[in-house]
Amino acid sequence: MKLVSPVVVCExxxxxxxxxxxxxGLSFTVEAGEVVGFLGPNGAGKTTTIRMLLDLIRxxxxxxxxxxxxxxxxxxxxxxRIGYVPGDLAMYGKLNGRQLLQFIASLRGGTPAEQLAERVxxxxxxxxxxxxxxxxxxxxxxxxxxxxxDLLVLDEPTSGLDPVAQRTFRGLVREATDRGCAVLxxxxxxxxxxxxxxxxxxxxxxxxxxxxxxxxxxxxxxRVIEIRFGGPVPAExxxxxxxxxxxxxxxxxxxxxxxxxxxxxxxAAARYTVDSIAGHxxxxxxxxxxxxxxxxxxxx
Amino acid sequence: xxxxxxxxxxxYDRRRGVLWxxxxxxxxxxxxxSVWPSVRDEYQKLVQNYPQALLAxxxxxxxxxxxxxxxxxxxxxxxxxxxxxxxxxxxxGSAATAGEQEAxxxxxxxxxxxxxxxxxxxxxxxxxxxxxxxxxxxxxxLVVSCRVFDIGVSAPHLLAATAAAYVLALLxxxxxxxxxxxxxxxxxxxxxxxxxxxxxxLLSSLAALVAGLKPFRPISPFWWxxxxxxxxxxxxxxxxGLLVAVTVVCIVxxxxxxxxxxxx
Numbered sequence: 001m002k003l004v005s006p007v008v009v010c011e012x013x014x015x016x017x018x019x020x021x022x023x024x025g026l027s028f029t030v031e032a033g034e035v036v037g038f039l040g041p042n043g044a045g046k047t048t049t050i051r052m053l054l055d056l057i058r059x060x061x062x063x064x065x066x067x068x069x070x071x072x073x074x075x076x077x078x079x080x081r082i083g084y085v086p087g088d089l090a091m092y093g094k095l096n097g098r099q100l101l102q103f104i105a106s107l108r109g110g111t112p113a114e115q116l117a118e119r120v121x122x123x124x125x126x127x128x129x130x131x132x133x134x135x136x137x138x139x140x141x142x143x144x145x146x147x148x149x150d151l152l153v154l155d156e157p158t159s160g161l162d163p164v165a166q167r168t169f170r171g172l173v174r175e176a177t178d179r180g181c182a183v184l185x186x187x188x189x190x191x192x193x194x195x196x197x198x199x200x201x202x203x204x205x206x207x208x209x210x211x212x213x214x215x216x217x218x219x220x221x222x223r224v225i226e227i228r229f230g231g232p233v234p235a236e237x238x239x240x241x242x243x244x245x246x247x248x249x250x251x252x253x254x255x256x257x258x259x260x261x262x263x264x265x266x267x268a269a270a271r272y273t274v275d276s277i278a279g280h281x282x283x284x285x286x287x288x289x290x291x292x293x294x295x296x297x298x299x300x
Numbered sequence: 301x302x303x304x305x306x307x308x309x310x311x312y313d314r315r316r317g318v319l320w321x322x323x324x325x326x327x328x329x330x331x332x333x334s335v336w337p338s339v340r341d342e343y344q345k346l347v348q349n350y351p352q353a354l355l356a357x358x359x360x361x362x363x364x365x366x367x368x369x370x371x372x373x374x375x376x377x378x379x380x381x382x383x384x385x386x387x388x389x390x391x392x393g394s395a396a397t398a399g400e401q402e403a404x405x406x407x408x409x410x411x412x413x414x415x416x417x418x419x420x421x422x423x424x425x426x427x428x429x430x431x432x433x434x435x436x437x438x439x440x441x442l443v444v445s446c447r448v449f450d451i452g453v454s455a456p457h458l459l460a461a462t463a464a465a466y467v468l469a470l471l472x473x474x475x476x477x478x479x480x481x482x483x484x485x486x487x488x489x490x491x492x493x494x495x496x497x498x499x500x501x502l503l504s505s506l507a508a509l510v511a512g513l514k515p516f517r518p519i520s521p522f523w524w525x526x527x528x529x530x531x532x533x534x535x536x537x538x539x540x541g542l543l544v545a546v547t548v549v550c551i552v553x554x555x556x557x558x559x560x561x562x563x564x
Contacts, residue, residue: 017564054411057562080413090404094313095303103303107412 007182013062037193038186040203083144087155093129113146133160230273310426322437356508368451389473394489398480474550
């Protein structure tokens with residue numbers, strides 16, 4: 001079946017709960033085969049937006065379109081084509097994993113995803129309520145990916161996952177996008193989306209701050225680089241390099257925060273004996289700080 | 301058990317509750333009926349000495365004073381049985397959507413390809429079946445006990461009165477479900493439905509004592525349930541029809557409200 005592109009369209013999407021403006025004039029798209037990271041601090045309106053895509057709540061204003069239909073009109077048939085990992089993992093604690101997958105398969109008209117469950121390493125025979133957060137998360141991922149959806153809506157999908165499971169998860173996302181599936185992946189941690197998102201939408205207080213390719217965003221993000229040298233180095237040698245925001249040298253240890261390419265820093269360091277280099281992932285906080293400086297608070 | 305639908309899952313989720321409510325109501329029934337042979341003569345004298353108002357309030361004059369039917373009415377069908385079945389259905393009905401919403405599982409369920417109307421109807425259908433199991437166990441125990449302890453009421457009349465109690469409990473289950481869909485809060489829904497049941501009971505009972513209430517008695521579901529004395533007269537189609545009609549109205553209302561509400 002040919003996919004309608006873009007798969008998700010939000011136009012001036014707005015949701016108020018009484019006097020609370022959860023989402024305000026949000027516009028973005030997700031194309032087929034693309035992963036869009038949906039980033040923002042807790043309470044930014046990410047989950048509210050996601051719930052509107054699934055017709056769990058209805059917009060106050062604006063337009064939302066999923067796979068070419070209004071979620072409300074599309075109803076059950078539309079949701080058959082959407083895989084969903086909910087943010088708060090409440091999933092029938094008294095059932096075991098096998099029962100849950102079988103129940104979901106019945107509702108979706110497919111077969112239980114036991115093969116996928118084995119690949120992800122899900123514990124199937126214990127009551128879900130007794131599983132660790134990571135194991136429940138795996139189960140949520142398996143049921144979402146189970147029958148090759150055209151859209152995956154993932155609300156903080158890797159929280160609690162061990163690194164092996166995270167890698168499996170990234171593999172699953174890649175396979176899904178390879179066959180044209182669109183992915184909206186929400187998170188409050190940049191690291192969670194950094195490796196797989198093609199574009200990133202940043203929301204804050206219910207409004208879209210920016211949506212741009214991951215690469216561009218990374219270029220703006222501050223990164224902390226730690227270099228340990230064979231001996232003491234002079235701080236002045238690193239002070240005026242392009243992109244450097246701050247440098248701190250204590251004996252043989254240099255700590256620099258830098259925006260954009262680290263090329264100049266590495267080349268400057270190469271003049272000395274380098275024992276080790278450690279790079280810390282750009283902190284979302286820093287990305288936000290960069291944006292806060294540019295984007296003033298929209299009038300409420 | 302293969303959980304092949306919301307309907308089947310609802311029954312599956314209720315299995316333990318059904319077991320314990322069935323056991324409880326069976327023990328209660330046997331206990332109440334087993335004393336009948338030894339109290340038969342005393343009971344007849346006792347109720348004749350009761351003040352008329354008391355007899356009327358508890359509906360003891362129904363079923364015949366001092367007879368086995370009268371005893372059944374006073375000890376079981378007047379309050380105990382409907383109270384038990386209604387309590388079960390209010391608990392189950394308020395948990396069905398509001399309880400799931402509070403537990404957070406409703407969001408997960410409704411994100412699946414199944415319409416809200418269907419979820420609601422299948423859940424109510426599952427509750428009807430689970431209540432039917434409890435009621436059937438009760439009916440079986442009742443019919444056998446009545447024969448063993450020589451109550452002297454025919455099986456068809458026992459079943460008629462039991463069926464009326466079943467439909468009455470369905471109605472208040474539907475009220476609880478409706479209240480749950482409107483409010484989204486389980487305890488509040490259970491409270492609203494319990495208040496409705498109590499009001500209906502008092503209206504029907506007090507109307508026997510208070511002349512001013514008598515004109516309102518025909519609007520009480522409790523009156524539809526046993527105003528026509530089903531233990532001696534069998535089912536009254538109009539009254540059963542009213543119970544079913546109000547149940548259906550509540551379910552339609554619940555469906556409409558459920559389809560519209562935001563799940564947060």
